[in-house]
Amino acid sequence: MNFFNELLNGDFMPHGHCLLWRTDLLLLHVGGDTLTFIAYMLIPIALIRLVRARDDLRFDWMFLLFAGFIFFCGATHILGIINVWHGYYYIHGIIKSMTGIISILTAILLWYLLPQAISLPGKRAMEAKIVALMRAEHELAASNQRLEAEVKKRTAQLEKMATTDELTELLNRREIMRLLELEVARADRQGAALSIMMLDLDHFKAINDSYGHQAGDRALKSAAETFKQQLRKTDFIGRIGGEEFLVLLPDTNISSACVLANRIRQALEQQTTDNSAIPTCTASIGVTQYIASDDLHSLIQRADETLYQAKSNGRNCVYQSPD
Ligand SMILES: Nc1nc2c(ncn2[C@@H]2O[C@H](COP(=O)(O)OP(=O)(O)OP(=O)(O)O)[C@@H](O)[C@H]2O)c(=O)[nH]1
Structure with a gap:
């Protein structure tokens, strides 16, 4: 106190x-x-x-x-x-x-x-660090961009490889069949015309045997190129076997398809006779049109049977399936 x-x-x-x-x-x-x-x-x-x-x-x-x-x-x-x-x-x-x-x-x-x-770093050291960081960030962004472009390129290559036939660069069997399924569904739903061609090179074994496998390959590539040139951008062509091709012609009836098939056949004949580097090569073609009762299997089978008729009746010709 x-x-x-x-x-x-x-x-x-x-x-x-x-x-x-x-x-x-x-x-x-x-x-x-x-x-x-x-x-x-x-x-x-x-x-x-x-x-x-x-x-x-x-x-x-x-x-x-x-x-x-x-x-x-x-x-x-x-x-x-x-x-x-x-x-x-x-x-x-x-x-x-x-x-x-x-x-x-x-x-x-x-x-x-x-x-x-x-x-502790001073102002100048911090500024230098910031500049270095910004540079690193830019480099990272640039390398990210390069990486993304590379991934895009590789993805496109892979996609192409998955859908393309290596030798002819036409669609491969799996892809043309997938497209056929889609086109059949579209024709079915919209009631649009859809024709298909089964196309087979004639006596190809003899070409291989006489000129060698490499010449045969060249003939296949050149035939594929010729076929492609005759088609519209809306048509599809794929290689479904050794020397066998399938062509899809959306919005095309069978008579127009036959005109086109003959044009293709003639173009191939012409191209191989004009070019001495390629063995003479012709094709037989079976043409058919999708009908409402068709499924994928019946449509392909009818095209095959029609091609068989073309083969049995002398080759280098176009046959159409009966109505
Ligand atoms: N060069 C080459 N030949 C192939 C390729 N794929 C399949 N072939 C050949 O094509 C030939 C097909 O022979 P076949 O099925 O007897 O038919 P073809 O000789 O064309 O006779 P037709 O079809 O009856 O006119 C075989 O000799 C196969 O080896 C390929 O990628 N390159």
Whole structure:
């Protein structure tokens, strides 16, 4: 109790006596302390706001310690003003001691942190790092683009390989059959005409035997090219066996299909007689049209039977299935 009475007893000799109550000295001390007090209150508030706004701040507790240290310094200055008129020297001493403790603590921790703070990258190093990162990012984006283009190219190649006959570059058996299924479904639903041709090169074994397998390959490729040239963009042609081809003619009736089949046959005959590098080659063609009662199997079978008729009746000719 006695301690508290002494603590709060401001009756010690006021500091003003030391200053001889001279107005100019009083103004200097009180003015200086007031300005310092205002500044020492504003600085901790600014530091606390900084720490709260930046959650990425390193050593943020150090900023808070600084805020506390500066706050206590400010408190000693306000006591300096009060003590000019009242002698609260115990309270002043306590606040000074607390300022001393927090200052020592801050100083120790500051020295402890110093090596880490020194090793932090400076502005120039950070800028160089950012430039390097941006360059790496650009390079990554460019290589991503290259990779994507490569993947697209490879996917297109794979898709082509999956649907194309390697030798003739026509559609392969699986793809032409898939398209036939679609065209049959379309013809069925829309009631559109659909004709197909089964096309087989004549005496191809003899070509292979006489001129060799490589010449046979060349003949196959060249025949495929000739067939393709005669067709519309909306028609499909695929190689379904060694020297056997299937042609799909959407929106085409059987008489138009037969005209086209004869044109193809003649073009092949013409092309092989004109080109001495390719063994003379002809084709037999069976033509048929889709009818409502057909399924895939019956349609193909009828085209096959018609081709067989063309083969049995002298080859290098076009036969159409009976109505
Ligand atoms: N060069 C080559 N020959 C092939 C290829 N595929 C199948 N052949 C050959 O084509 C020939 C087909 O013979 P066949 O089925 O007897 O028919 P063909 O000799 O054309 O007789 P017809 O069809 O009755 O006129 C065989 O000798 C096969 O080896 C190929 O990709 N390249």
